[in-house]
Amino acid sequence: MKYKVNEKGYYGDFGGAYIPEMLYPNVEELRQNYLKIIADPEFQKEFHQLLKDYVGRPSPLYLAKRYSEKYGANIFLKREDLNHTGAHKINNTIGQILLAEKLGKKRIIAETGAGQHGVATATVCALRNLECVIYMGEVDIERQAPNVARMKMLGAKVVPASSGSKTLKDATNEAMRDWINNPVDTHYIIGSVVGPHPYPDMVAIFQSIISEETKKQLLEQTGSDQPDYVLACVGGGSNAMGMFYHFMDDEKVKLIAVEAAGKGVSSGFSAATTYLGKEGVLHGSRSILMQTEDGQVVEPHSVSAGLDYPGIGPQHAHLFKTGRGQYVSITDDESLEAGLLCTKLEGIIPAIESAHALAYLEKMEFKGGENVVVCLSGRGDKDLDTYIKYFNL
């Protein structure tokens, strides 16, 4: 349990709940109740039933034959892209909406960057008939029109965040402001393993279904539930935390987290947080974030909207600092090439986020026969425009 959260809400030096007093009652209510609610057999039953019948879980663990031939190792893809709404995000929103109901909340708010978490939240709100307000940066609203339309069809109100850089970070600020102004009946569904304690732990628990299934499926397919490597991309880090969760305490399993280098880590257009960031506080927790010497948050860049975030979750900061996880980065170009390669080799168009994780395979050296699991966190439908433009398709 050495990488899990302690009773004060910290992972080593990281975590905590750096929130204004206005948010204290809400966050405290969650902190006191989340473990109890999640452990309740009735909650577990409903959660797993929905994951099975509505989301389509378990998602397959697919031995990618042509990838395996190319790299000389057994490359498995954990197919989160096959989930309803097209990514891992729905594992968390299903969990949180059930939890919000148990807490008696009537109104749901969320932030979204590319719109994947916004769609996953609007989906569960439609499913459970709850009012839904999604904050999204003005810039993102323009570049992610199909997801904005999806959220509206699902009955959500999409509110443009027009402060700051008008992207994910600012949408998160606006959602927090909404929560401050609506302190009683509203639940804020944070979409990643970021935010004040208990959010990073709670989201990790809901996403941990990814590694829970992976262990079982590996055992069935290979006779061992212990892979040599697991890889996942990291923006805030929720699919990676889900993929790492049940392997964290087994030091034999190497954890590789792939950040977005953007146009290159030293280009000034990057989102490689562990490389460029320093310890600090953003969105309610102490972690690693990209910032100026004065502590002002720096705008990140990545071709992938889901990785375009200036921080990482506190548990990732801890895995990074202790050396338990290896944090690497992949450029925009490398990720797009890897996305095309995956499409040609395996007939799967990955989200550009997930393509970052796939791209790192190219840089690894295998002796032969290793078992490697890559979290294919989302499908690439939403990224077709970017692929089309980049490859002149």
Place this chain on the structure above:
Amino acid sequence: MNRIKKLFQEKKNILSIYYTAGYPNLSDTIKIAEALQKSGADILEIGFPYSDPVADGPVIQASSKQALDQGMTLKVLFEQLKDLRKHVTIPVLLMGYVNPVLQFGVENFCKACAEAGVDGCIVPDLPMAEYEEFYQECFEKHNLSNVFLITPQTTEERIHKIDGLTNSFIYLLSSSATTGKNLEVGNTTEAYFSRIKAMNLKNPTMIGFGISDKQTFDKACSYGNGAIIGTAFVKAIADGNLEESISSFMKKFRD
């Protein structure tokens, strides 16, 4: 005795004004302080800007962004405050978010505050538990008061704990809201103010968030020891002659 305690012993209906350092112009910080003292402010709250001020509404966000764009940093601010005590004698608090303090270094920050003659700080995203564990010792060593916020949702147990950790005043939010919302004193707000008053806290209280005119100021003063004005003041000095804007703004409260 510290300047803040002394003020509360000697005066009623205390008026505290918030403004963002480096706004409207980078070098206005001391100029505004002097003009505010001259026109009757009792306490100054100088905001050091942050890129992601989640507790603030659009007006203070925009002033923070402008100040940052103009080059305001904590380093620049402390340089500007070097001769603070040659210009003003009233209590001065610095208000801002925790990350710039962390990057400046907590010890360096407290030391710089003490050297400038700053009396205390308000750091809205620094919660009580984190303050006790990582900051309190350093604040106390440099005789800095830390001002905590309470809202209508803060439990009595927590209010007593905050009261115990405070040696200046407690910042009473009129409602759970980001800055700049209008104060509507309805029955529930009134009940909340009365509840706090009846708790007989050892520290005085200042009411903030939504105070914008004489009427809301007087109302706040009837429940607490005074009130804090931020957004309305920041709006008032957006353009025009700074001294004139300040003096005419303050006349509304001090005539």
